[in-house]
Amino acid sequence: MRYALISDIHANLPALDAVLADIRGRAAIGAVYHLGDLVGYAPWPNQVVQRIQAEAICGVAGNYDSTVATHYKHCGCRSEDARQERLSHESYEWTLKQVSVETAQFLAGLPFRIDVRPFGGHMSGPRLVLVHAHTSNNLIYVEENRPDSFLSKMAAAAGLAAGDVLAFGHTHKPWHREVDGVHFVNTGSVGRPKDGDCRAGYVVLDFSNDTVDVEFVRVEYDVGAATQAIMSSELPNEFAEFLRTGGKLPVIANGEST
Secondary structure: OEEEEEOOOOOOHHHHHHHHHHHHOOOOOOEEEEOOOOOOOOOOHHHHHHHHHHOOOEEOOOHHHHHHHHOOOOOOOOOOOHHHHHHHHHHHHHHHHHOOHHHHHHHHOOOOOEEEOOOOOOOOOOOEEEOOOOOOOOOOOOOOOOOHHHHHHHHHHOOOOOOOEEEEOOOOOOEEEEEOOEEEEEOOOOOOOOOOOOOEEEEEEEOOOOOOEEEEEEEOOOHHHHHHHHHHOOOOOHHHHHHHHOOOOOEOOOOOEO
């Protein structure tokens, strides 16, 4: 069985549409799942949710999804510097005002975790476990520099065993590591990459072999259309530059991005 995993779309409809078109062009994708953060930072929160619903894509709640749905005091986001932190609050307030009742209800209904049995629940075999971030809390960033001991502890708490795959997003940077036989896969971001590559990113997992194959995919999309829409909205213009640079904003002397 082959799965396509998409995460951190962040209301970027052109990026989502490009990724879905790329997935449709691939052979033998059995199912598509999203790993949360459907909204925030770009001007299409309702349209992205509608597209996910229209495509019948199941998935989990990201921190942005659950905080918007519950009108929490902030999105729980960690930003690159003090200015980006302030701008994230502007994004959150704008998103709260823009999401429809139907969108908020959909976000509120997303589960925290999904377990998938690629070879069926009637027999033993590897599990694919989907969360947005950490297995206990969506505000914890599981970054590539986390030590093996951190990942092992997370796997044990989630009941994972050798051969299982834990897939997540949240950091917007793709990576894959195997620790004690458990695969940890960060899908990267569809709509707001932070690894210096402005292309939309997602992951294809293939369970057809004895061990899982992990393929990171990058897709060109109309970044210009996305940035123009941001600048035409009341969202901060800096979010457009963030998309253009793949999250690699220049830093000035006081530690804030320009």
